[in-house]
Amino acid sequence: MDIVDTSALVPSQTVRRPMHETPMAKRYGLTMIPALAAVLASPAHAQGFDGVGPLREGGVALVVLLAMSVIALWVVIERVRHVRRKFVVPEGLARRADALWQEGKLDQAETLLASHSSTLSRMLHYMLAYRSLDLVSVTKGVEDIASIELREHLRRIYPLAIIATVAPIVGLLGTVAGMIEAFHALALNGPIDPALLASGISKALVNTAAGLCVALPALAFYHGFKYRITAFGLELERQAGALLRTHFVRTTAGATP
Template identity: 40%
Template sequence: MWELVRAGGWVMIPILLCSLGAVAIVAERLWSLRRARIVPAELMPQVQQWIKSDQLNDDAVLRLRRHSPLGKVLAAGLASRHLDRAAVKESIEDAGRHEVHELERYLNTLGTIAGVTPLLGLLGTVFGMIRMFSALTSAGVGNPADLAHGIAEALITTAAGLIVAIPALAMHRYLRGWVADIVVEMEAASIALINTLYGGGFPATPSAPRRRSPKARAVAS
């Protein structure tokens, strides 16, 4: 393994650092984005029970905020429950945006690694070709070892860049989709909370009385 790294030249160092960073980010995100930690299944029924049984107080809201990311979103809405429906919805949306930002932490870095490592491999390929043509210029074809070294450097860095980039790109797409699914679940829980607080539908807007035509007034009279 070490011989391959040495044969690839100095470009292998940033490629190896990118691989370590990608592994660390994927492991951390897989652990942090567990559904049982983000959107516990038992949390929303418990909150609904508090509301229906009139057991909701400031201490319960504080415990809810410390419980999970979904708890923080629901607690933001419950903290504004004395206001109207629009204010509660706005509070939930503000808290939700913050939590989504936390869920997407390091994903941009992982995407950058997936995009940069093939370019690093290409850079190593260019350096390897330069080394090979320099050997051809200085010694002709009489020194196959120099030619082989340049070809090896070109191929090894290209392969290393792709080996790091392909799994990193796949995991980046997978984790993005995972976060999107979690956000949908949090939105569904937020809608359920608003419906529990204010009922299932928005209050109807009273309409202005319609003018009756002179003919209709004559008939009515």
């Protein structure tokens, strides 16, 4: 009778592979665990990422980007103060001026409009001052006032569009210049040191990151202000058009023989 060796069936003696060497682990990418552990245990990671050091050595591109960020911040603050409803189309102003106009209290209407420094108040004041003219002439004057002032608002936010366009290019230029400088230094210093090369590339890429950090907020604020100005323009057109139809179409119709 043959004796069967059952030692291979004992669980404690079975050979087990490390988790990262099993077929399933290789299938799902767990082979990266030892490499990740090595990176986390490296001295560079233990010391932490220093983002201030590369900024100090970013070069001329970072100085230009810093100036652009200051300009963009100034434009944003200035436009936040002025692109507001009370400076363009105050709530309820057209309704109160219309009521005084219909009651014949033109002096009170002019006083009301003079107390508001807005695009709508200047449009309504033009209607009152030239109420003796025909509809076409008054409409042309009112449209000119609105068009000039809205275009002035758009002109004042245009620097944000310029900065949003130029800042990434300046950052990319700084990155390219930094990488050229890093490779040139390595070529002059003999054997290539991977740590030195990685440090130079990291410092160069800071310029690209800085350019994007300046461009993205500038672009967002530019489109936000542009949308708000467009919305105010539509509101001006609606309110001024209602007053023109009320006071000038009726006059024109009454003057028609």
